[in-house]
Amino acid sequence: xxxxxxxxxxxxxxxxxxxxxxxxxxxxxxxxxFICLLGPSGCGKSTLLNALAGFEKVSSGSVRIDGKEVTxxxxxxxxxxxNYGLLxxxxxxxxxxxxxxxxxxPKEEREKTAKKYLGLVGLSGYxxxxxxxxxxxxxxxxxxxxxxxxxxxxxxxDEPFGxxxxxxxxxxQEDILKISREEKKTIIFVTHDIEEAVFLAxxxxxxxxxxxxxxxxxxxxxxSHRDRTNDDFLYVRDKIFELFNMKVNDYIEYNI
Amino acid sequence: xxxxxSLKNIVISIAILILIWQLLFMVSSYDKALFPSPKMxxxxxxxxxxxGRLAENVTTSMYRxxxxxxxxxxxxxxxxxxxxxxxxxxxxxxxAVQLLRPISPTAWMPFIVLLFGIGDVPAIVIIFIxxxxxxxxxTVAAVSNIDPIYxxxxxNFGIKQPAxxxxxxxxxxxxxxxxxxxxxxxxxxxxLVAGEMVGAxxxxxxxxxxxxxxIRADILLATIxxxxxxxxxxxxxxxxxxxxxxxxxxxxx
Numbered sequence: 118x119x120x121x122x123x124x125x126x127x128x129x130x131x132x133x134x135x136x137x138x139x140x141x142x143x144x145x146x147x148x149x150x151f152i153c154l155l156g157p158s159g160c161g162k163s164t165l166l167n168a169l170a171g172f173e174k175v176s177s178g179s180v181r182i183d184g185k186e187v188t189x190x191x192x193x194x195x196x197x198x199x200n201y202g203l204l205x206x207x208x209x210x211x212x213x214x215x216x217x218x219x220x221x222x223p224k225e226e227r228e229k230t231a232k233k234y235l236g237l238v239g240l241s242g243y244x245x246x247x248x249x250x251x252x253x254x255x256x257x258x259x260x261x262x263x264x265x266x267x268x269x270x271x272x273x274x275d276e277p278f279g280x281x282x283x284x285x286x287x288x289x290q291e292d293i294l295k296i297s298r299e300e301k302k303t304i305i306f307v308t309h310d311i312e313e314a315v316f317l318a319x320x321x322x323x324x325x326x327x328x329x330x331x332x333x334x335x336x337x338x339x340x341s342h343r344d345r346t347n348d349d350f351l352y353v354r355d356k357i358f359e360l361f362n363m364k365v366n367d368y369i370e371y372n373i
Numbered sequence: 374x375x376x377x378x379s380l381k382n383i384v385i386s387i388a389i390l391i392l393i394w395q396l397l398f399m400v401s402s403y404d405k406a407l408f409p410s411p412k413m414x415x416x417x418x419x420x421x422x423x424x425g426r427l428a429e430n431v432t433t434s435m436y437r438x439x440x441x442x443x444x445x446x447x448x449x450x451x452x453x454x455x456x457x458x459x460x461x462x463x464x465x466x467x468x469a470v471q472l473l474r475p476i477s478p479t480a481w482m483p484f485i486v487l488l489f490g491i492g493d494v495p496a497i498v499i500i501f502i503x504x505x506x507x508x509x510x511x512t513v514a515a516v517s518n519i520d521p522i523y524x525x526x527x528x529n530f531g532i533k534q535p536a537x538x539x540x541x542x543x544x545x546x547x548x549x550x551x552x553x554x555x556x557x558x559x560x561x562x563x564x565l566v567a568g569e570m571v572g573a574x575x576x577x578x579x580x581x582x583x584x585x586x587x588i589r590a591d592i593l594l595a596t597i598x599x600x601x602x603x604x605x606x607x608x609x610x611x612x613x614x615x616x617x618x619x620x621x622x623x624x625x626x
Contacts, residue, residue: 170529172525172528189528190525190528190529191529191531192529192530192531194529195529195530196525196529198522198525198526200522202522202523202525202526204523204526204541204544204545205622206544206545206547206622207622215526215530216530216531218532218536218540219530219531219532219533219536220531263530267530
């Protein structure tokens with residue numbers, strides 16, 4: 118298995134009280150999968166993502182990628198954050214070149230690669246702009262281009278569209294779905310938005326809080342072309358609502 | 374329009390100052406030689422300009438100021454960048470800094486003169502001390518206040534030291550560091566005069582002492598005006614540099 122989480126536990130001490138963010142979580146992910154970690158706040162989805170990305174270590178259990186224990190962040194696995202993490206003193210092009218600089222890519226090639234990925238996220242012509250001059254959606258596109266530019270194996274996304282308005286969010290969801298198919302990346306995507314998860318994921322990992330754990334893993338049997346208004350889509354969405362006990366089961370009489 | 378308005382404010386403000394001075398001169402019973410009028414100070418200023426003493430002393434003072442201030446800022450920023458990343462080490466250094474910081478740099482003066490003698494060095498050292506602590510402390514604070522996401526991103530993209538410092542930490546902390554550098558400029562300029570009054574035989578500070586010894590209050594006041602004027606100009610230049618840098622860094626301001 119490409120990504121293997123085995124019996125992972127993560128405990129924090131907060132105000133003298135012990136808090137279990139992850140309680141014996143096990144999860145296998147195959148190369149090229151689009152996985153959504155879905156759940157309410159406090160369910161440990163971000164903790165699990167941080168453990169996979171190497172930002173935090175688990176208290177017990179193991180997290181392996183490609184057979185190797187994850188101990189620190191790697192340039193092969195890029196994380197996209199909710200608040201973008203662009204460097205405000207660099208223009209768009211220089212932001213996208215950031216990772217290529219550490220990879221010691223020559224200057225001309227850096228620029229070429231950066232421009233290519235800026236084109237891919239629809240931001241050609243924005244090279245000389247600064248992050249402050251862009252909208253939230255555009256900034257997140259720059260962050261995505263910056264991630265793709267280093268040609269990572271895995272892209273971790275931590276509620277990346279959480280700060281965006283609904284329409285921009287839907288547009289970006291479509292784009293990231295397209296990019297994931299074209300670039301063939303493994304994507305692990307944290308969200309608390311059920312519809313977002315159903316729209317994007319091959320499999321949805323449904324998590325519950327207190328203690329943070331996996332409740333179930335739902336395979337989304339929808340093809341690569343997804344339509345939010347389609348019956349199948351709504352059916353899967355309903356199934357997830359049921360898992361969270363949010364579906365109203367009472368008989369409702371309609372009078373139209 | 375805004376610029377014109379502020380120019381108007383400056384002219385009125387200074388006119389009022391000169392007017393009060395003139396009124397005090399007219400009502401005071403002091404000897405003219407001890408309390409000169411604005412006109413007499415202006416004449417003294419012209420005299421100093423013509424005989425070249427002003428230019429000479431300004432040059433001497435500016436050299437000392439540049440040497441003391443620039444070396445202080447450089448050392449303080451470098452040290453601050455290092456200590457800001459080592460909070461555990463800074464815990465042991467901070468109490469000593471807090472002990473030294475409230476001591477007026479002039480208090481060191483006799484000691485410095487004993488060690489280095491009269492000349493350029495005491496003034497330079499005093500400026501160094503005056504600028505050092507505000508810049509050091511603002512740099513340490515700036516570095517420890519950096520948004521952690523920049524460090525997370527740097528780690529993710531494999532940016533290691535020393536690139537981490539000059540690519541990420543310094544630019545991220547720069548706006549706050551610039552604040553300290555700016556604050557220190559005023560302080561350092563104030564202490565230049567103090568340093569030259571005690572530890573030098575040349576420069577603007579010495580010129581004040583010299584004017585007193587010769588009972589030339591007109592020269593004394595003219596020198597004070599020049600000191601104030603240079604202070605404003607230095608502040609203006611630094612503001613321009615600060616703005617230019619911030620603009621080239623994407624208008625962080």
